[in-house]
Amino acid sequence: MQRTAEGSDAVISGAMRFEAAPARRRAILERVRSTGFCSIADLAGELAVSEMTVRRDVRRLDEAGEVRVVHGGVSLPPGEDYSTRAHENPGPKTLIGQAAAALVGPGDTIAVDAGTTAHALVDALPADFAGSVVTHSVPVMQALLERPESRCVGLGGDLYPPSRAFVGPATVEAAARLRVRWCFLGAAAVDERGCYGAYDLERPTKQALMDIADHVVLLADAGKFLSSAPVLLERLDRFHTLVTDTEPPAAIRRALEANGTALGVAAPAGAGV
Structure with a gap:
C-alpha cells in the first residue's frame, strides 16, 4: 500500500511538472521577446524554480529555434530581435x-x-x-x-x-x-x-x-x-x-x-x- 501511495504521488507530481513545463517555457519566451535578453538567475527568481530547471527549459527552446542560449542567459535568435x-x-x-x-x-x-x-x-x-x-x-x-x-x-x-x-x-x-x-x-x-x-x-x-x-x-x-x-x-x-x-x-x-x-x-x- 505504501509503495502504491508513493507511486501514485510520483505520478501526480510528475504530471504536475509536465503541465508546468510548457507554461514555464511560454513565460520564458514572452519575457525574452519583451526584453531581448534575460539572465538565468532572473528567470529562476521570477518563475520560482531552480536555475537548473530554467536551463533545461531554455535548452528545449533553443533546440526548437525559439531562443538562443548565450553566456549568462538567453536571447532571441539572430534576426528576430528587432522585428519582435x-x-x-x-x-x-x-x-x-x-x-x-x-x-x-x-x-x-x-x-x-x-x-x-x-x-x-x-x-x-x-x-x-x-x-x-x-x-x-x-x-x-x-x-x-x-x-x-x-x-x-x-x-x-x-x-x-x-x-x-x-x-x-x-x-x-x-x-x-x-x-x-x-x-x-x-x-x-x-x-x-x-x-x-x-x-x-x-x-x-x-x-x-x-x-x-x-x-x-x-x-x-x-x-x-x-x-x-x-x-x-x-x-x-x-x-x-x-x-x-x-x-x-x-x-x-x-x-x-x-x-x-x-x-x-x-x-x-x-x-x-
Whole structure:
C-alpha cells in the first residue's frame, strides 16, 4: 500500500511538472521577446524554480529555434530581435518618442541609436525637421528616406542582424569624426547604477555616439526598469535626461537626482498632471 501511495504521488507530481513545463517555457519566451535578453538567475527568481530547471527549459527552446542560449542567459535568435521588439509596447514607445522629439530644434544635428524606442523618436520628428540625423540603424535610415527635408549621415561597418544596425571599428571611427547636439540612446535594462545592453558587440558604437554629443538622452519604457541585461553601457551621471512613460522606481529616482539627470515622464495628450 505504501509503495502504491508513493507511486501514485510520483505520478501526480510528475504530471504536475509536465503541465508546468510548457507554461514555464511560454513565460520564458514572452519575457525574452519583451526584453531581448534575460539572465538565468532572473528567470529562476521570477518563475520560482531552480536555475537548473530554467536551463533545461531554455535548452528545449533553443533546440526548437525559439531562443538562443548565450553566456549568462538567453536571447532571441539572430534576426528576430528587432522585428519582435518592434511590436512590443507600441503605445509607450510612441509617447516616449514624442516627448524626446520635443527636445530637438528644427535645425539640430542629432544621433539616433539602434532600437525600436529610438526609432519612435524619428517617427515623431516634425514633418518640416530640416536638421541632420547621424545613425547606424538601418530602419532609421529607411525612415529618413521619406523625409526629404532632413539629412541622414549613415555610419557604415559590419551589419549586425539582431539590431539591424552597423557596428564595429569602422562604425566607431566614422562616428568619431562627427559632432551632434543630442544623442538619443536606447537600452535593454535600466537600474540605479546605469543602463545596460544585451550584447557587448554593440557597446563601442553606443559609446562612440555618446562621446560626440553635447547632451545624451536615455529612452526607456517602464519595462526596462524590471529587465536585466549583462553589459553596462553607461552610468546615470552620463545622461542629461531620462525620458520614460512612467515614474521610475524610487532607487532610480534617487540616483537620477543625485547625478543631476533630468527626468521626463511622457503622458498621453490630455492626461491630467
